[in-house]
Amino acid sequence: MAMYVWFLIPLGLATWSGNSPVHVAVIWMLIGFGGNAVFYAMLSLGYNKRFTDHSLTIPQMWLAIIVTFYAQIYAGPLRGGYLLALILMFIFGCFKLRTKQMLWVSLSSSFIYAATIPLAAIVEGPAFNWVQSLILWFIYTTIMPMVSVVAGVVSRMRHDLAANRSQLQAALEEVTHLASHDELTGLSNRRWMMETLERERALAQRRDSGFCLCIVDLDHFKQVNDVHGHAAGDAVLQAFARISLKKLRGTDIMARHGGEEFLLFIPSDTVAAAEHCVQRIRETLAHTVFDGLPEDFRITMSGGLTHHQPGEPIASTLERADAALYQAKASGRNRIETA
Ligand SMILES: Nc1nc2c(ncn2[C@@H]2O[C@H](COP(=O)(O)OP(=O)(O)OP(=O)(O)O)[C@@H](O)[C@H]2O)c(=O)[nH]1
Structure with missing residues (x-):
């Protein structure tokens, strides 16, 4: 657009000085x-999506080519200056087009340019300088492909840069995810959970609300590895994470605390309500048949559940939950003990 506005100045001067007819301007x-x-309306209304070239760069370039060659037919000795408008348009093209497309536009436009030379000769009559015009055409036909190649290189560099940037963004997202999640189960990891618990502790204190913590441990998990192999153990851990997430509410948080131990945050004011939630997971797990493991294979879990006391450090809440878990294991496993 800027090109059309800017070229109104030389075109206006040419018209004013009688070097170009009014109809050209x-x-x-x-x-x-x-x-x-x-083009603006098409882009705003989304009609551009119907074309492979979403930016409509090629049609926009053709519009500039046609209107410039039209002006050139009547430009007389000013003819060469108008060609500079097309250089601007080719630079604009390099933002979106590949070298091949740029070359195609430049070569086909040079054919159209050739066709305008006899028309200019008709307009100018006997004063028309064929040699000058053909030299100008030769310059255009040889320079524009070079401009296209350079523009294509710039375009490729821009594409590579954009691809690198999106790869970097994806890698950053992955690193951020890995820093806060457990790779095997996809659950939050211990580090992220401890930070979250500190935040929840501060929030609970400010809101005068409570929450419960439960340490969950799979029973006799070592035997799963020993009898069925480490891969089967991994599959059991993953399945347990899936089962638990299905049973939890959106506000509950489950994290892998380490090994076959998990930490569950339940924003409940009463241990009874939280216990109901953990018992649901325990019962479901006890009846789960695992893919790839014998039909009669079952695994259970034990849990130590406690309520966070206002003002106490998270470590103290965890110590109590751990003691309750120890109690659950000592009492025969497959149970939840509260403290
Ligand atoms: N497959 C697999 N095993 C793991 C992973 N992390 C820890 N383990 C295993 O979990 C087992 C834990 O065993 P123990 O601490 O003896 O506990 P347990 O056999 O579950 O016994 P109780 O807790 O007393 O019921 C060990 O054999 C670890 O190797 C893991 O990511 N994948």
């Missing part, structure tokens, strides 16, 4: 501004 404005308005 009128057509320049009508086609230039009207065409751009159409």
Whole structure:
């Protein structure tokens, strides 16, 4: 668009000084501004999505080529200056097009340029300088492919840069995810959970609300590895995470505390309500048949559940939950003990 506005100055001067007929400036404005308005409307209304070239760069370049060559037919000795408008348009093209597309546009435009030379000769009559015009055409036909190649290189560099940036973004997201999640189960990891618990502790204190913590441990898990192999053990851990997440509410948080131990945060004011939730997981697990393991294979869990006392450090809550877990194991496993 800026090109059309800027070239109105030389075009206006050429018209004012009698070097270019008025209709050229009128057509320049009508086609230039009207065409751009159409492209703007298409982009705003999303019609551009129907084309493979979403940016509509090629049609926009063609609009500039046609209107510039039209002005050039009547430009007389000023003819060469108008070609500079097309250099601007080719630089614009390099933001979106590949070298091949740029070359195609430059070569096909040089054919159209050739076709305008006899038309300019008709307009100018006997004063027309064929040699000068053919030299200008030769310059255009040889320089524009070079501009296209350079523009194509710039375009490729831009594409590579954008691809690198999105790869870097994806890697950053992955690193951020890995820093806060357990790779095997996809649950939050211990570090993230401890930070979250500190935040929840501060929030609970401010809101005068409570929450419960439960340490969950799979029973005799070592035997799973020993009898069925480490891969089967991994599959059991993953399945347990899935089962638990299905049974939890959106506000509950389950994290892998380490090994076959998990930490469960339940924002409940009463141990009874939290216990109900943990018991649901325990019962479901006890009846779960695992893919790839014998039909009669079952695994159970034990849990130590406690309520966070206002003001106490998280470590103290965890110590109590751990003691309750120890009690659950000592009492025969597959149970939840509260403290
Ligand atoms: N497959 C697998 N095993 C793990 C992983 N992390 C820890 N373990 C195993 O978990 C087992 C834990 O065993 P123990 O601490 O003896 O506990 P347990 O056999 O569950 O016995 P109780 O807790 O007393 O019921 C060990 O054999 C660890 O190797 C893991 O990521 N994958």
